[in-house]
Amino acid sequence: MTDTYKPADRTVPTRYRERAVYDRELVHSILDEAYVCHLGFIRDGAPVVLPTLFGRVDDRLYVHGSTGSRPLRMAGEVDTGLLVCLTVTHVDGLVLTRSAFHHSINYRSVVVHGTAHQVTDPEEKRSALDALVDHVIPGRSRDSRPPNNKELAATALLRLDLMDVSAKLRTGDPIEEPEDMTLPYWSGVLPLRTGYDTPIPAPGLDASIPPPEYLTAR
Helix, strand or coil, rough: CCCCCCCCHHHHCCHHHEEEEEHHHHHHHHHHHHCCCCEEECCCEEEEEEEECEEEEEEEEEEEEEEECCHHHHHHCCCEEEEEEEEECCCCCCCCCCCCCCEEEEEEEEEEEEEEECCCCHHHHHHHHHHHHHHCCHHHHHHHHCCCHHHHHCCCEEEEEECCCEEEEEEEEECCCCCHHCCCCCCCCECCCCCCCCCCCCCCCCCCCCCCCHHCCC
């Protein structure tokens, strides 16, 4: 296994090619930090994009859905699987410039192209569901009841291998026209951040059960 993904026609952007990155570790870190992905596919000749949960195990993504969801049904209808495009994006900062035209954002994104297949092996399904839970809250799968057979039967998963994949980033300061530099407007970067707030216990929770350390240590 190499340290980088191999660029392909559909993973090389047509604009700002210098922002494209194929480093495996960076791609994984961007994916692992995202809570939600957007899954795109074609249904009845029209594009469909759905937000959903996902998890990563090495160079494989697992996408969650119910047994009645469109992409899960479509991936199970044919042996060839379902052609998809999966994306995640983090907005790290708002880039404000003296001109309206050059406003931008600092971001990190990943785009994955490939063929998704339904997960049918029971052991793979259980480990993939653990990965989805731990993707949202690391360590949570060991700190909750595992799904029973009825719940497993009602849950479907798509498997998507990381092959045609790329990251794209924008970082740094505003880009301005020389003639705009003396205009009397504020210019700079407004950083954005995400994080945990104070945990709110569920109604009826035993007051003697404290929030787990992995919720309060951040």
